[in-house]
Amino acid sequence: DTAVSQTPKYLVTQMGNDKSIKCEQNLGHDTMYWYKQDSKKFLKIMFSYNNKELIINETVPNRFSPKSPDKAHLNLHINSLELGDSAVYFCASSQAGVTQYFGPGTRLLVL
Amino acid sequence: GQQLNQSPQSMFIQEGEDVSMNCTSSSIFNTWLWYKQDPGEGPVLLIALYKAGELTSNGRLTAQFGITRKDSFLNISASIPSDVGIYFCAGQPRSNSGYALNFGKGTSLLVTP
Numbered sequence: 001d002t003a004v005s006q007t008p009k010y011l012v013t014q015m016g017n018d019k020s021i022k023c024e025q026n027l028g029h030d031t032m033y034w035y036k037q038d039s040k041k042f043l044k045i046m047f048s049y050n051n052k053e054l055i056i057n058e059t060v061p062n063r064f065s066p067k068s069p070d071k072a073h074l075n076l077h078i079n080s081l082e083l084g085d086s087a088v089y090f091c092a093s094s095q096a097g098v099t100q101y102f103g104p105g106t107r108l109l110v111l
Numbered sequence: 112g113q114q115l116n117q118s119p120q121s122m123f124i125q126e127g128e129d130v131s132m133n134c135t136s137s138s139i140f141n142t143w144l145w146y147k148q149d150p151g152e153g154p155v156l157l158i159a160l161y162k163a164g165e166l167t168s169n170g171r172l173t174a175q176f177g178i179t180r181k182d183s184f185l186n187i188s189a190s191i192p193s194d195v196g197i198y199f200c201a202g203q204p205r206s207n208s209g210y211a212l213n214f215g216k217g218t219s220l221l222v223t224p
Contacts, residue, residue, distance in 0.1 A: 004153075031210055041197060042114070043154070045211035056211050090153050094210060099144070102153035 003027050004103035006091050012109045013081055021076045021106045023091030030096055031055075032074035034066060037088040037105070046089075049074050050096075081110045117200050117215025124190055125223050132218040133184040134200035143176050143183035144201040144212065154199055158185070190222045 004025045013019055025032060034046040047066040048056045054066065063079045078085060091103040117134045124130060134143070142161055146154035158169050160176035160183060167174055173186045183202070187194055197219050201212040 033211065041148075041217050043199065043201075043212075043214040045213075048211055050210075092153075097210060099156065099159050100210075100212060101156065102146075104153045105151075 004091055004093055004101050006089075006103040006106050008106060009104065010107050010109075012111065014111055015081055015083060017081050018077070018079045019081060019108075020078070021089055021091075021108075023074050023076070023103060025072055025091075025093040025101075025103075027093055027101065028095070029093035029101075030071060031094050032068065033092040033094075033100060034074065034076050035090045035092060035102075037090060039087070043090070047074075047076075081108075083110050086110045115200055115202060115213055115215040117218060119218055120216065121219040121221070123221045123223070126191055128190050130187040130190055130194075130220060131184060132198060132200075133182060134202070134215045135182045136202060136204075136213075137181070138204055139180040140202035140204055141180075142203045143174070145172075145174050145183070145185045146199045146201060148197045148199065148217070150196075157198075187220075190220075192222050192224055194222050195220055 007022045031050045033048040035043050036046055037043050046060045049068045065077045068074045086109050088105045088107050090105050092100040094100040115134045115136050144159050145157045148154045158167050158174040163180050164178045165176040171188045197217040199217045200215040
C-alpha cells in the first residue's frame with residue numbers, strides 16, 4: 001500500500017561515479033517532485049514534473065537530471081558525484097496542487 | 112525559493128503540555144501545509160490550509176492560515192511521547208508558476224514522559 005516509494009534507501013558511492021535513484025507513486029497523481037534535504041534538515045525543491053514535462057528547475061547543477069518514463073515514475077540521475085551531493089533526497093507527488101505526499105527518502109553518501 | 116521563518120527551532124516539553132509553533136513569510140502564500148518528519152522517514156502531511164483565516168483541526172493538532180496570508184501556526188494539545196519529531200511548515204507562494212513548496216527550517220520537538 002506504499003503511496004510513494006523510493007529505491008535505494010541508502011546509497012554509498014565514490015566521488016566521480018554516476019548513480020540513479022528511482023521513485024514510483026501509485027496514487028494516480030499527475031505531478032512528481034524531487035527535494036534535497038541537507039545536513040541541517042532544510043528541504044529544498046530540485047525538480048517537478050507534470051505530464052512528463054519539467055515545470056520547475058531550481059538552479060540545480062546540470063549533473064542532476066530527472067527522467068520520467070511515465071506518469072507514475074520520476075527517477076533522478078546524478079553524474080560525476082561530488083562530496084557536496086551527500087544529502088537525503090525525497091521524491092513527492094501531488095494531483096495538480098500543493099498537497100504533496102513524500103517518499104521515505106534516499107540517503108546518499110559520497111566518499 | 113524563499114525560505115520561511117519558522118520558530119521555535121526546538122522545544123523540550125513534558126508530556127501533557129501544549130505546544131505552539133509558527134511560520135512567517137515576507138510574501139503572500141496561497142497555501143500553508145504542516146508536515147511531521149520522524150527520524151529516518153519522509154515528511155508526513157498533518158494539516159493543509161487553503162484559505163486565509165482558515166482554522167483546521169486534526170485530532171490534537173490545530174493549524175491556522177493567517178489572515179494576511181503571510182503566516183501560519185500549529186498547536187499541539189496534550190502532547191504525548193510519540194509527538195517527538197521535526198515539524199515543518201511549507202507553503203506555496205502566490206507567484207510560483209509550478210507547485211513546488213517552500214519549507215521552514217523545522218521545529219524539533221522532544222517530549223519527556
